[in-house]
Amino acid sequence: MTTKPLTPEQVATLAQAGGLPVSAEDLPEVTVRVNAFLHGLAPLDELPLDSVQPIPALPHPEQAE
Amino acid sequence: MIETDLAFTPVTELVQLIRDRKVSPVELVRMYLERIDRWDDQLHAYVTVTRDTALQQAKEAEAAVTRGDRLGPLHGIPIAVKDQFLTKGVRTTNGTRMLAEFVPDEDATAVTRLREAGAILLGKLNMPEGGLLGTRDWPYGQPRNPWNTEHEAGASSTGGGIAAAAALCAAALGEDTGGSIRNPASYCGVVGMRPTWGRASRYGLLPIVWSMDTAGPMTRTVADAALIMRTIAGHDPKDVFTARLPVPDYVAGLDGGVRGLRVGIIREYFESGLLDRETGDAVRAATAVLGRLGARVEEVSVPMILLAGVIFCAIADSGSAVQHRRELLEEPDLLDAGPRRRMLAASLLPVALYYKVEQARNLMRDQIRAALERYDVLISPSAPGPAGRIDRAQVATWTTEDLIKFWQRGSHTSPFSLAAVPALSMPCGYTAAGLPIGMQIVGRPFGEGTVLRAAHAYETNSDAHTKRPPLS
Numbered sequence: 378m379t380t381k382p383l384t385p386e387q388v389a390t391l392a393q394a395g396g397l398p399v400s401a402e403d404l405p406e407v408t409v410r411v412n413a414f415l416h417g418l419a420p421l422d423e424l425p426l427d428s429v430q431p432i433p434a435l436p437h438p439e440q441a442e
Numbered sequence: 443m444i445e446t447d448l449a450f451t452p453v454t455e456l457v458q459l460i461r462d463r464k465v466s467p468v469e470l471v472r473m474y475l476e477r478i479d480r481w482d483d484q485l486h487a488y489v490t491v492t493r494d495t496a497l498q499q500a501k502e503a504e505a506a507v508t509r510g511d512r513l514g515p516l517h518g519i520p521i522a523v524k525d526q527f528l529t530k531g532v533r534t535t536n537g538t539r540m541l542a543e544f545v546p547d548e549d550a551t552a553v554t555r556l557r558e559a560g561a562i563l564l565g566k567l568n569m570p571e572g573g574l575l576g577t578r579d580w581p582y583g584q585p586r587n588p589w590n591t592e593h594e595a596g597a598s599s600t601g602g603g604i605a606a607a608a609a610l611c612a613a614a615l616g617e618d619t620g621g622s623i624r625n626p627a628s629y630c631g632v633v634g635m636r637p638t639w640g641r642a643s644r645y646g647l648l649p650i651v652w653s654m655d656t657a658g659p660m661t662r663t664v665a666d667a668a669l670i671m672r673t674i675a676g677h678d679p680k681d682v683f684t685a686r687l688p689v690p691d692y693v694a695g696l697d698g699g700v701r702g703l704r705v706g707i708i709r710e711y712f713e714s715g716l717l718d719r720e721t722g723d724a725v726r727a728a729t730a731v732l733g734r735l736g737a738r739v740e741e742v743s744v745p746m747i748l749l750a751g752v753i754f755c756a757i758a759d760s761g762s763a764v765q766h767r768r769e770l771l772e773e774p775d776l777l778d779a780g781p782r783r784r785m786l787a788a789s790l791l792p793v794a795l796y797y798k799v800e801q802a803r804n805l806m807r808d809q810i811r812a813a814l815e816r817y818d819v820l821i822s823p824s825a826p827g828p829a830g831r832i833d834r835a836q837v838a839t840w841t842t843e844d845l846i847k848f849w850q851r852g853s854h855t856s857p858f859s860l861a862a863v864p865a866l867s868m869p870c871g872y873t874a875a876g877l878p879i880g881m882q883i884v885g886r887p888f889g890e891g892t893v894l895r896a897a898h899a900y901e902t903n904s905d906a907h908t909k910r911p912p913l914s
Contacts, residue, residue: 397789416842420749426801430801431797432800
């Protein structure tokens with residue numbers, strides 16, 4: 378998804394655009410968390426997702442053992 | 443029987459003792475209240491203790507026994523409930539300061555069913571704010587593990603794990619989204635079960651993630667879990683997603699044994715480098731017990747399994763951000779810094795990435811269910827190690843790499859939430875330092891009976907469940 382981590386300034390700009398009140402106190406950890414998501418979810422790009430539907434993975438009663 | 447023995451007596455036996463008039467519900471409630479008074483200032487399992495109403499209900503239950511009334515399957519049993527379930531006339535905080543004065547005017551369906559079965563509500567149990575891990579300043583007291591109070595007790599059904607382990611109730615009702623029953627069950631050395639999504643009603647459960655939230659038991663024995671599971675399971679017109687399948691008698695099915703049962707141990711956990719040696723050894727030894735009892739035990743691969751934690755957190759944090767959007771926008775300071783920062787970060791994820799996360803969830807479901815076509819149950823450690831120290835649980839200074847590793851560690855319970863299948867954690871040993879180790883047993887959709895049967899077979903051929911924490 379991304380190779381270069383977002384800076385706190387970039388995260389603050391994103392939050393401002395989305396109307397989210399990210400305080401100066403929260404910004405460092407929010408930045409770490411956004412970057413962790415982007416980095417941690419990057420392996421999803423390697424998965425064969427083209428034919429997978431994005432619907433919740435709910436069971437159906439007929440699948441009962 | 444000395445008081446401590448009575449407090450730890452399984453629910454299945456307490457029910458019979460009450461029916462035989464050898465123990466009265468009033469005596470039981472008083473005993474658990476005294477234990478709460480004695481221990482809970484340290485442990486902080488409870489947010490609210492319903493002292494007066496519990497005693498009143500106990501007197502009514504005792505009168506019913508004296509009259510010879512027909513008694514429910516949990517008649518006179520003092521049960522505590524996670525503070526995420528609505529309880530009529532009893533405040534329901536969801537672990538937040540914002541709901542400190544919220545008193546619902548109706549019960550969650552799971553609570554209604556426990557009451558109809560004769561259970562007595564002893565109180566409401568502590569949990570992190572909104573059910574999200576990472577709460578730093580616990581509004582209702584820092585919960586502590588009864589096996590070692592310097593250690594955490596797991597989350598988010600935190601109070602349930604503590605109260606069941608330290609016998610501050612006969613049994614507890616928890617809620618599991620990504621491991622919220624199984625993680626504290628593992629850390630506190632008790633049995634905790636997440637049923638198939640749709641097996642038990644979510645009505646009256648304050649939501650975390652609508653497609654993963656489940657109600658389930660937290661108990662000291664597998665039979666007690668089966669009894670409570672049987673009570674709360676089944677279709678509820680108030681939750682349209684509950685299945686209309688009949689509810690099996692899970693208790694009656696416990697003694698079927700495991701001869702011929704196909705058991706798959708998930709290989710990736712043991713090759714991840716995340717697993718503590720003692721935990722790996724204990725889970726391997728437990729599966730060997732199942733093998734000696736006649737199960738066919740083999741290794742199985744679920745290639746995506748260690749991605750589950752980050753996939754789950756992307757969904758859970760986004761879902762929570764939507765649930766708490768008003769507070770995030772208007773009163774962010776009322777939210778604890780931990781959950782607030784989780785929700786803010788998730789709110790900034792690109793929509794296209796979230797779409798991909800939901801696709802990946804389904805791919806993982808397919809891998810898990812493919813494994814469950816070849817095996818009747820899957821086995822894994824419930825967590826990669828025992829409960830950590832409370833000061834270690836603070837995450838404010840974590841780096842990106844720390845967080846990714848934390849999510850990988852959460853990949854022990856969350857895959858089965860993503861796949862919406864039943865999963866149970868039970869004690870299978872202790873570390874040299876005396877902390878419990880949990881084994882997880884996973885079943886097919888609506889296969890709670892098979893999971894409970896395998897767990898019962900292990901329990902009756904082992905002794906991990908017989909140990910009591912020092913603080914009890």
